[in-house]
Amino acid sequence: MSLVSFRDVVKKYDTKITVNHLSLDIGEGEVFGLLGPNGAGKSTTIHMLSGLLNASSGDITVGGYSIKNQPLEVKRRIGLVPQELAIYETLTARENVTFFGKLYGLRGKLLQERVAEALQFVGLLERAGDKPQTFSGGMKRRLNIACAIMHRPKLIIMDEPTVGIDPQSRNHILDSVRELNKLGSTVIYTSHYMEEVEAICSRVGILDNGKLIACGSKEELKQQAGQEEKLIFEIDRKLGQAAEEMTQHPGVRRIDEQENGTTVEVTVKESPSMLQDLLFIIQKHGITLRKLTRVEPNLESMFLQMTGRTLRDE
Numbered sequence: 001m002s003l004v005s006f007r008d009v010v011k012k013y014d015t016k017i018t019v020n021h022l023s024l025d026i027g028e029g030e031v032f033g034l035l036g037p038n039g040a041g042k043s044t045t046i047h048m049l050s051g052l053l054n055a056s057s058g059d060i061t062v063g064g065y066s067i068k069n070q071p072l073e074v075k076r077r078i079g080l081v082p083q084e085l086a087i088y089e090t091l092t093a094r095e096n097v098t099f100f101g102k103l104y105g106l107r108g109k110l111l112q113e114r115v116a117e118a119l120q121f122v123g124l125l126e127r128a129g130d131k132p133q134t135f136s137g138g139m140k141r142r143l144n145i146a147c148a149i150m151h152r153p154k155l156i157i158m159d160e161p162t163v164g165i166d167p168q169s170r171n172h173i174l175d176s177v178r179e180l181n182k183l184g185s186t187v188i189y190t191s192h193y194m195e196e197v198e199a200i201c202s203r204v205g206i207l208d209n210g211k212l213i214a215c216g217s218k219e220e221l222k223q224q225a226g227q228e229e230k231l232i233f234e235i236d237r238k239l240g241q242a243a244e245e246m247t248q249h250p251g252v253r254r255i256d257e258q259e260n261g262t263t264v265e266v267t268v269k270e271s272p273s274m275l276q277d278l279l280f281i282i283q284k285h286g287i288t289l290r291k292l293t294r295v296e297p298n299l300e301s302m303f304l305q306m307t308g309r310t311l312r313d314e
């Protein structure tokens with residue numbers, strides 16, 4: 001069942017279209033990755049979903065409630081971890097989370113329990129009495145997450161939560177996404193780090209210039225992109241004549257021979273007999289194969305193939 005539905009959503013600034021007719025369903029229980037380079041429209045999309053920005057046209061529903069017509073019902077079900085830290089430096093960690101809990105209408109014992117639960121979850125319970133000005137960047141991000149999840153929202157939205165933090169905090173955040181999902185939350189996670197999205201997301205939407213250019217599981221995206229993959233041959237001598245024969249194969253896109261000629265990268269379009277055909281050519285020319293490595297296609301290479309640009313392009 002879908003928890004979130006974007007229906008033909010458009011956001012324009014003057015005449016510039018930042019989000020371009022976005023239609024998308026996100027199912028209950030998913031960790032959905034919204035991937036795209038800087039400026040693709042990820043934050044704008046998230047801000048419209050959270051009710052911080054109005055769409056120019058179209059509508060978004062969460063649990064069947066429209067952000068246009070029932071914004072409070074939507075907001076109650078959402079926990080937003082914004083890109084910019086939304087914590088108060090002069091309040092302690094506990095006071096920060098308590099402040100957000102009160103905004104969500106929690107009081108008394110339940111409020112105290114939820115504050116402790118959220119701080120425990122992000123690994124900051126022992127620092128509950130300290131102010132964030134004494135925290136590392138990663139700890140501040142974790143506090144930011146505690147504030148967003150303390151009311152146990154159905155939908156947690158994280159907008160690039162790992163930008164500029166140390167690897168330990170980054171791993172902590174990725175683990176916490178998995179854990180939150182296990183505990184029943186649906187998560188939308190925006191990033192321009194494809195490794196993160198690959199590691200934690202069950203499905204991915206790729207935004208480019210405000211348009212959703214592809215959407216699906218990694219396997220589905222691979223099919224949509226007509227994915228190429230790389231085979232690395234380590235051999236005992238240069239390919240020589242064999243290279244020409246390989247190039248003739250309809251599935252071979254490119255052959256790159258390394259300096260010494262005994263490591264060869266062959267970019268191929270997947271086909272059932274491809275590997276067999278290439279091995280046959282090598283053997284026919286009396287070349288011995290020492291090692292063969294298949295490089296798994298990744299989201300970065302898919303994005304490159306779809307747009308001709310890398311994810312980190314400005």
Ligand SMILES: Nc1ncnc2c1ncn2[C@@H]1O[C@H](COP(=O)(O)OP(=O)(O)OP(=O)(O)O)[C@@H](O)[C@H]1O
Pocket residue numbers: 013018036037038039040041042043044045192
């Ligand atoms: N208030 C605004 N007025 C005009 N243009 C804007 C405004 N806010 C965002 N934009 C433009 O909309 C486009 C999308 O921005 P957005 O922040 O949604 O992208 P993003 O994918 O989240 O990128 P980043 O990773 O840099 O946050 C950008 O070209 C940006 O300059």
